[in-house]
Amino acid sequence: MRNAEFDREKVLRAAMKAFMHKGYANTSMQELKKATGLHPGSIYCAFENKRGLLLAALEQYRVDRATEFDQFFANSHLALLNLKSYLDNVVVECISCDSAQACLLTKALNEIAEQDSEIQQIISDNLSLLQQSLAEKFEQAKAERSISADKDCHHLARYFLMGIYGLRTFAHTHPEAKVLEQLAEQLYHDVSQ
Amino acid sequence: MRNAEFDREKVLRAAMKAFMHKGYANTSMQELKKATGLHPGSIYCAFENKRGLLLAALEQYRVDRATEFDQFFANSHLALLNLKSYLDNVVVECISCDSAQACLLTKALNEIAEQDSEIQQIISDNLSLLQQSLAEKFEQAKAERSISADKDCHHLARYFLMGIYGLRTFAHTHPEAKVLEQLAEQLYHDVSQ
DNA sequence: CTCTATCTTGAATGTCCATTCAAGATATCT
DNA sequence: AGATATCTTGAATGGACATTCAAGATAGAG
Numbered sequence A, B: 001m002r003n004a005e006f007d008r009e010k011v012l013r014a015a016m017k018a019f020m021h022k023g024y025a026n027t028s029m030q031e032l033k034k035a036t037g038l039h040p041g042s043i044y045c046a047f048e049n050k051r052g053l054l055l056a057a058l059e060q061y062r063v064d065r066a067t068e069f070d071q072f073f074a075n076s077h078l079a080l081l082n083l084k085s086y087l088d089n090v091v092v093e094c095i096s097c098d099s100a101q102a103c104l105l106t107k108a109l110n111e112i113a114e115q116d117s118e119i120q121q122i123i124s125d126n127l128s129l130l131q132q133s134l135a136e137k138f139e140q141a142k143a144e145r146s147i148s149a150d151k152d153c154h155h156l157a158r159y160f161l162m163g164i165y166g167l168r169t170f171a172h173t174h175p176e177a178k179v180l181e182q183l184a185e186q187l188y189h190d191v192s193q
Numbered sequence C: 001c002t003c004t005a006t007c008t009t010g011a012a013t014g015t016c017c018a019t020t021c022a023a024g025a026t027a028t029c030t
Numbered sequence D: 001a002g003a004t005a006t007c008t009t010g011a012a013t014g015g016a017c018a019t020t021c022a023a024g025a026t027a028g029a030g
Helices: A008-022 A029-036 A040-047 A050-072 A079-096 A104-111 A117-143 A153-173 A177-192 B008-022 B029-036 B040-047 B050-072 B079-096 B104-111 B117-143 B153-173 B177-192
Strands: none
Touching: A008 A029, A008 A050, A008 A104, A029 A040, A029 A050, A040 A050, A050 A079, A050 A104, A050 A117, A079 A117, A079 A153, A079 A177, A104 A117, A104 B104, A104 B153, A117 A153, A117 B153, A153 A177, A153 B104, A153 B117, A153 B153, A153 B177, A177 B153, A177 B177, B008 B029, B008 B050, B008 B104, B029 B040, B029 B050, B040 B050, B050 B079, B050 B104, B050 B117, B079 B117, B079 B153, B079 B177, B104 B117, B117 B153, B153 B177
């Protein structure tokens, strides 16, 4: 006869941020308590355990990213131009945010996927979904005659995603706007002709 | 009046492997003991502490990789062909090794660099060095007229390295030989014109 | 062969962590 | 207003961890 007081989405985004910043193993419950405002007991009540919190955060991340993705393609521009905007946004994120702001998925993939096949699967599925969404946009670009008809859109999507992964890692060591923009420009050039 | 009994290089390569496999935080001293054959006391005597072991392993990794790199370019082929071999080898590594066999540098970069600026610096320097070495090979390729004279070799090196980073991350989720080979092929095409 | 400096061993230490749980608080229902 | 189901709190727990250290082993010097 009483509802939870905390805002689940806010808590998950805070946890997300903490995990992205310090990694899973290095984020203690004490830090999660500070980040989320939830006491240990509440976290365990709501998410079973620390791993459960990560799983929930990953799911929230998926939802947030999917929404963000759709917004990039919700306007009336050509799909190829929207892909460019999407890529430019990755660069902006790389520059503006603290260096670890990579991506919860790749971060978790590096840290824990090897030791937890369920999380490995979830992350792989999420990234495959993103790849699939990108492929659809390339298909649209093809239909709009922005890219040549003989291109393999799935291949383009994979290459584009590979570039984004690389860009993020590169940004860790060289967070200089000019360089990252130049790399993104080249990547865009290579997938669009 | 007595020399250490263990082989420093062997120990460091074993530690490297353990760190690459499970990450730094998740590799306990107990596991390091098993992996290296050294008892805790010996590890502390030789490397100060766990972090010291990581630093030494990173240095060994740098040396090993530099040697490996030079071997790829020690033959008489054109530099551009050697770059292709180097890239193909990255793909082979991605396929053959256990999925986490990424690269100690990027692995550590993701996990700990944010919280340890000294390690961050060491890793960044190492990767910059690799980038510089790649740029030199592209310069050589230019001198050999394998690539056009108006190319920016430093840009090519950065893009090539970005692609390698991306390839490794991509391999975590899609370790299929055909796909990775295709991506590498495209990357090679894009840097060689 | 003896001595000693150095290495090796692994149990002991203290810290930190994820997790639990019982007491206290409070919203909702009757 | 009273009852009760549910949430919140935070101290307590047990385990795992990095690190230490003193005892034991051994290679080399004399």
